[in-house]
Amino acid sequence: MFDSIRSFMAELAGAGDEFGSRFAASDPRVATAALLVHLIDVDGVAEPHERERLHDILKSRFGLSDAETDELIALARRRDEESVDLYAFTSVLKRALDGPGRAGVVEMMWELVFADGAVHELEDNVVWRVAELLGVSTRERVDLKRRIAARARPLSDDS
Numbered sequence: 807m808f809d810s811i812r813s814f815m816a817e818l819a820g821a822g823d824e825f826g827s828r829f830a831a832s833d834p835r836v837a838t839a840a841l842l843v844h845l846i847d848v849d850g851v852a853e854p855h856e857r858e859r860l861h862d863i864l865k866s867r868f869g870l871s872d873a874e875t876d877e878l879i880a881l882a883r884r885r886d887e888e889s890v891d892l893y894a895f896t897s898v899l900k901r902a903l904d905g906p907g908r909a910g911v912v913e914m915m916w917e918l919v920f921a922d923g924a925v926h927e928l929e930d931n932v933v934w935r936v937a938e939l940l941g942v943s944t945r946e947r948v949d950l951k952r953r954i955a956a957r958a959r960p961l962s963d964d965s
Contacts, residue, residue, distance in 0.1 A: 828874060829881055834902040835868050837895040838911050839882030841936055842918055844892070849926040859921035863914050892932075896939035908940040913950050920958035925951075 829836050842863065846856045865875040889895070899911055915936060919929045937947040 829878060832898060832902075834899050834907075835864075835878060836881055836885060837898040837902075838914065839864055839878050840885040840889065840895050841892065841911065842914060843879065843882045844886045844889075845915055845918055845929060845932050847886075848928045848932050853922060856918065856921050859918055863917055867910075867914060892936055892939060896936060900940055905941070909942050909946055909950065911940065912937050912942050912947055913954065916951050916954040920954050923958060925955075 842860055846852045846860055861872075861875055861879065864870065864878055865872065868875075868878075870878065885895075899908060903911070912933060915933045919925055919933060933951075934947065937944075
């Protein structure tokens with residue numbers, strides 16, 4: 807009983823999930839990571855190269871160590887499993903980020919989508935819904951998609 811009260815109080819205070827966690831529940835990095843975790847799982851197949859790309863994107867964008875990135879992904883995965891919709895994450899980001907910051911989240915999503923060289927329709931739909939919830943215009947979302955697609959190298963059997 808005391809553990810549940812302590813956990814509830816920690817959540818109210820904005821503390822992380824576990825003692826010593828670097829990430830508060832309201833941290834926009836957690837919300838971003840949860841959206842990215844959701845994205846790689848949406849087509850039912852989270853390929854190893856997608857998980858590696860997720861790790862690389864979060865590590866480089868947020869300047870984290872490998873251990874911090876692993877902790878962030880584990881927390882994000884739990885948050886995604888607990889969530890009933892995308893609004894829980896996009897509302898945090900909308901409050902915490904300006905327009906370019908929110909567009910940066912959509913850009914990270916496209917980078918992850920193109921990790922396997924192709925866009926699955928469910929992935930495209932998730933990016934569209936997140937962009938709408940974040941207030942990123944259709945034009946900007948499509949421009950980001952085109953820019954990332956042009957940079958992406960399709961995977962081939964020769965590589």
